[in-house]
Amino acid sequence: MSKAIESTVFERRVNALFAPYTKPGSPGAVVGVMRDGQIEFCKGFGLASIELGVPIRPDTRFRIASVSKQFTVTAALLLAAEGKLKLSDPPHKYLPELPPLPVTIDQMMRNSSGLPDFLELLRLGGHGLDRPARPEDLFDACTRNRHLNFSAGSRFLYSNTNFLLLGLIVEKLAKKKLGEVLAERIFKPLGMAQTSLVAEIDAVIPNLATGYLGDREQGFRRAAHAYPQGGEGGLTSTVEDLLIWSRHFDKPILGKTIPAQLTAIAALTGGKANNYRRGVAVEELRGLQTVGHGGLWPGFRTEFLRVPKAGLTVVVIANLGSIDPWRRARAIAALALEDSGKMKPALAPITQAEIKPLTGTWFNAQEPSLFDLAWRNGEATVTQNGLPFALGRRAGGWLAAERGSYEFALKPGAKDTVKVNLGAGRVLTFTKVGKRAAVPADLAGTYVSSDCAAVWRITRDGNDWKMEVGGPLISGGAPWLVRGLDADTVELESPGSWIKATQLAHLVRDGDGRITALEVSTGRIKKMRFDRED
Incomplete structure (x- = not known):
C-alpha cells in the first residue's frame, strides 16, 4: 500500500483523476508512483473482472504489450556482452529464413530498420487480431516480405516486426524459449516475481485482469484477441514489478551499462535525431527529459514513465481501452513535481478558435498522407490511417502529436495549406481537400x-x-x-x-x-x- 498518507493533496488529486472508474461495474486502472526509489503511491481503481466483481489491486497482473520491448532488447544486449550477438549484424545471419535485407539488429532495436509491421502485413491480407493465428504464421509474414519502407536507418517508424524477430534471435542463441530467458536473466535476479512472458492466449494466468472495450455510456464488452505474442509484446506484469524494473535504471544489477545502452543516442543516416532509443522512447515533460514506453493491446493500455532528473517514476496500467495512460501518467508526474521548481511553466493549451480555420481533411500526394483535423472532446484531434491522436502545443508555433509513436507536427501555411513535420527533417506541404474525385x-x-x-x-x-x-x-x-x-x-x-x-x-x-x-x-x-x- 502507499507510504503516503491517504489525505494528502497529491493522493486526493490522483484519486480524482480515476474517480469515474470507481463507480460500480467499471473496469479501471492501477497507478504506481515512485520517487528516489521509494514507492509513494500504489493503488488500483475499478474492477479487474466485471463478471466476478474482483477489484484491481497493486498485485493485479495485466498484459503490458509493447512495454515488453525493452526487456527483449535487454536480453539481446546481455547476449551481445557475452559475444554471442553483434548489433551491427543483419537479422538473417541468425534467422536464415529471412530475406537478406540491408538491416541491422541495432536498427531493429531503434525502430529505424524500415521493416513493415507484421500486424499490418497480415491485416492487408484481411486477417486481424480477433482471428486465430499461430507463431509460425507471424514469422512467415516476416520471411515473405522483401519490402523496406525506407532505406534502413534513415527514418523512425514503429514496427512490431523488429522485436518479434529480436525475440526469436534471442531464443535461437540461448537455445531456450524467450520467456525462460527473460525469467532466468532478468525477472528472477531482480525479484520481478509477477512478471512473465505468456505467448499463448488461452494460458491460465493467476490474478490477470480481463481487458475491456467501450465506456459507461456505450457499455463495456470483453476485448477479443487471438494472436500469440512474443518479444514485441507478450509480457504480463504488475505495477509493483514495473517499479522494481525502474529501480534497475538507477542501480543496475544485471549489468552496469544496460540502462545506458537502452537510452544510447544514435542519429539517423541523414544526421537527424531519433528519439526512439533501444526499446524505449525519450521525450520531454515541461523541460524535463522522460524515458519510457507505452503499450496498447485490445482492452489493455500501459504507460511506463521515468523522469530521471527528478528521480520520479509513474506507471499507469488500464484494463479498459478508452483510458489514456500516456496522458494520465504525465498529469500525475506534473502533480508530483509542481512544487519542485524543476519543470518549466506549461504552455498555453490549444484553443478551439485557433483550430477552427484548420478543421478539415488535408492531403499530400507525394508521401502519400491524409489526415483529418477536428476539435473533438475539448481538444485538437488528428485522425490518420483511422487512428485518432491529440495534439499539444510545442515551441515555434508547432502543434504536435502527444505520443512518441507518431512523428507528426503541424503549423498553418499559406492559404489552404499546412506544414507538417513527419520526422527525419521532412517538412511537407499539405493542401486542404475540397470535393473528392470519383474513384477512377x-x-x-x-x-x-x-x-x-x-x-x-x-x-x-x-x-x-x-x-x-x-x-x-x-x-x-x-x-x-x-x-x-x-x-x-x-x-x-x-x-x-x-x-x-x-x-x-x-x-x-x-x-x-x-x-x-x-x-x-x-x-x-x-x-x-x-x-x-x-
Missing part, C-alpha cells in the same frame, strides 16, 4: 502483393466500390470500402471490431495510362506494391 473508372481488377501474399479484388456496383480481400490466413470476410481522393489516389477502409484502419493506394500507370499496380501506404507500411493481374 478503370480501377476495377485484381491486385496481388508478393510481400504480404494478399489478393485484392476491386469491383464496382453503380457508384459504389468495394474490395474483397484475401491472404495467406483468410479469404472472404466483410468487404473493404473504396473512396476516391484524387485522380491518382484512392482511400481504402478495412473493417474491424477494435480499429477501423484506412490506407491510401497510389495508382501506378504505364505509358498508355493503364493502371498496372497500386502502391499502398498504411500507418506502418509505406508504398508496398500490389501488381495488377489480367
Whole structure:
C-alpha cells in the first residue's frame, strides 16, 4: 500500500483523476508512483473482472504489450556482452529464413530498420487480431516480405516486426524459449516475481485482469484477441514489478551499462535525431527529459514513465481501452513535481478558435498522407490511417502529436495549406481537400502483393466500390470500402471490431495510362506494391 498518507493533496488529486472508474461495474486502472526509489503511491481503481466483481489491486497482473520491448532488447544486449550477438549484424545471419535485407539488429532495436509491421502485413491480407493465428504464421509474414519502407536507418517508424524477430534471435542463441530467458536473466535476479512472458492466449494466468472495450455510456464488452505474442509484446506484469524494473535504471544489477545502452543516442543516416532509443522512447515533460514506453493491446493500455532528473517514476496500467495512460501518467508526474521548481511553466493549451480555420481533411500526394483535423472532446484531434491522436502545443508555433509513436507536427501555411513535420527533417506541404474525385473508372481488377501474399479484388456496383480481400490466413470476410481522393489516389477502409484502419493506394500507370499496380501506404507500411493481374 502507499507510504503516503491517504489525505494528502497529491493522493486526493490522483484519486480524482480515476474517480469515474470507481463507480460500480467499471473496469479501471492501477497507478504506481515512485520517487528516489521509494514507492509513494500504489493503488488500483475499478474492477479487474466485471463478471466476478474482483477489484484491481497493486498485485493485479495485466498484459503490458509493447512495454515488453525493452526487456527483449535487454536480453539481446546481455547476449551481445557475452559475444554471442553483434548489433551491427543483419537479422538473417541468425534467422536464415529471412530475406537478406540491408538491416541491422541495432536498427531493429531503434525502430529505424524500415521493416513493415507484421500486424499490418497480415491485416492487408484481411486477417486481424480477433482471428486465430499461430507463431509460425507471424514469422512467415516476416520471411515473405522483401519490402523496406525506407532505406534502413534513415527514418523512425514503429514496427512490431523488429522485436518479434529480436525475440526469436534471442531464443535461437540461448537455445531456450524467450520467456525462460527473460525469467532466468532478468525477472528472477531482480525479484520481478509477477512478471512473465505468456505467448499463448488461452494460458491460465493467476490474478490477470480481463481487458475491456467501450465506456459507461456505450457499455463495456470483453476485448477479443487471438494472436500469440512474443518479444514485441507478450509480457504480463504488475505495477509493483514495473517499479522494481525502474529501480534497475538507477542501480543496475544485471549489468552496469544496460540502462545506458537502452537510452544510447544514435542519429539517423541523414544526421537527424531519433528519439526512439533501444526499446524505449525519450521525450520531454515541461523541460524535463522522460524515458519510457507505452503499450496498447485490445482492452489493455500501459504507460511506463521515468523522469530521471527528478528521480520520479509513474506507471499507469488500464484494463479498459478508452483510458489514456500516456496522458494520465504525465498529469500525475506534473502533480508530483509542481512544487519542485524543476519543470518549466506549461504552455498555453490549444484553443478551439485557433483550430477552427484548420478543421478539415488535408492531403499530400507525394508521401502519400491524409489526415483529418477536428476539435473533438475539448481538444485538437488528428485522425490518420483511422487512428485518432491529440495534439499539444510545442515551441515555434508547432502543434504536435502527444505520443512518441507518431512523428507528426503541424503549423498553418499559406492559404489552404499546412506544414507538417513527419520526422527525419521532412517538412511537407499539405493542401486542404475540397470535393473528392470519383474513384477512377478503370480501377476495377485484381491486385496481388508478393510481400504480404494478399489478393485484392476491386469491383464496382453503380457508384459504389468495394474490395474483397484475401491472404495467406483468410479469404472472404466483410468487404473493404473504396473512396476516391484524387485522380491518382484512392482511400481504402478495412473493417474491424477494435480499429477501423484506412490506407491510401497510389495508382501506378504505364505509358498508355493503364493502371498496372497500386502502391499502398498504411500507418506502418509505406508504398508496398500490389501488381495488377489480367
